[in-house]
Amino acid sequence: MNIFINHLFRDPGYFFIVVFSVMFSVCVHEFCHAFTALKCGDSTAADSGHLTLNPLKQMGVFSLVMLLLLGFCWGAVPVNRANLTRGKSIIISLAGPLANLGLFVIGVVLAVLTAIPGCEDIFKLMLIFAQINMLLFCINLLPVNGFDGGNIVAELLPMHKLYRNELGKGVVIGMMLLFFCSLDYIFSFTQFCTVEAISRLWSVFHG
DSSP: OOOOOGGGOOOHHHHHHHHHHHHHHHHHHHHHHHHHHTTTTOOOOHHHTTTTTOHHHTTOOHHHHHHHHOOOOOOOOOGGGGOHHHHHHHHHHHHHHHHHHHHHHHHHHHHTTSSSTTTTTHHHHHHHHHHHHHHHHHTTTSSSTHHHHHHHHHHHHHHHHHHHHHHHHHHHHHHHHHHHHTHHHHHHHHHHHHHHHHHHHHHHHHH
């Protein structure tokens, strides 16, 4: 069976690069949610100990096991939206994806700086790191329940209103189908964005 943990035996370097990159990126993502919530007036995540980059806290044991076995995982910080205005709630939801976008930019810059003889391993690390963060940015902004994009949609159009009629239920189901049907396209898009960003930045630095 072709599952993610097989990479540990076929290409352990790639396996550990992906695991490290995902763990770090998810923890930064969740930390930024918690930190932004605190600044917006909700200390629920901070009081629960989520102002940390500890993957055991931000992701949990089961999520980490799923990452090692299947290559996907999740994280979550508690937010009491009753303490927040709609605008602040949206800002908190955006904080995580924007953190991943920032890490993507850092990864691209470092990839360009290490695209020289003798730095192949670092370049590979930065290339994968950048692509993973672009992937997290795109997936988390999908308007699907459970993702940050879904939270934003819920603030703009509260989900309980969607569930009141058949059309609304169809919209929710359609969003879930959109997620599953678009995964291959999202992977291809993030790979294209990463390679294109590195290529364009390289041309700026090297003419």
